[in-house]
Amino acid sequence: MFTTVIILIVALVIVAIVINAIQQHKEQVEAERRAELAKQKSIVDETEDALMAAAQMPVSQQLILILHKRVHNALQTMYELNPKALDIKQRVKDAQDRVEATKPEQLAPPSDHFLLPDNDKQIIVLIQGIKKLRTLLRSENSKGKVDTHVFIEEDKRLERLQLKVNVETLGKRARGAIQSNMLGSARQYFEKAIAALSAQPNPDEYVINKRRELEEQLQSIKDNLRNANAADRAKRQDAERDDLDELFAPKKKW
Secondary structure: HHHHHHHHHHHHHHHHHHHHHHHHHHHHHHHHHHHHHHHHHHHHHHHHHHHHHHOOOOOOOHHHHHHHHHHHHHHHHHHHOOOOOOHHHHHHHHHHHHHHHHHHHHHOOOOOOOEEEEEEEHHHHHHHHHHHEEEEEHHHHHHHOOOOOHHHHHHHHHHHHHHHHHHHHHHHHHHHHHOOOOHHHHHHHHHHHHHHHHHOOOHHHHHHHHHHHHHHHHHHHHHHHHHHHHHHHHHHHHHHHHHHHHHHHHOOOO
């Protein structure tokens, strides 16, 4: 009788341990599921933000397709983790429709006529958007979801756009400094823009022409500063000469 009681107690303890282990495993699986859902939702959100930013830029439909596929893949994973979510199921369908509607062979709009935003805050947002697009593109390439030649071509296009925004912004600030008669600041802006253009290993027509244009404007500023410095020196010399003349002039008799 005593042995039977001991066996029952041991059996109950084992059952309790097994039940507890199963419960902990379920909780761990659920926690991992929720974490993965949150991760995929974050991917969807940041990619949709990138798509909104891309709508304001001259980017290719190939890049847009990459972003739409990224959204679709994340939503599909979310639906697999939560198959009862009908709203996610609909979003998966909508994302698939956008993927199928995107035509990657469509040529990217030319960036020659791309205009900078009016204020610095919008320019900062634009530059951040370009950097985000390059980051997402690099991420998809590292996962093997983008062909290497497509990645190189699209990243190069974004790099050129980022360069143009930086250079045009510096040029805009330089012209503003000239209008405010701050020639020293204008010179620094032009020098930074020229340095950025000179660092390009394979300069295209924009880089060559823009560098020539900025170098001419920089030379004009240097000439103006040189003339202004010469005028200041002449003025100081005249003032010193007047002081010496007054010092050594014969004393007046009263």
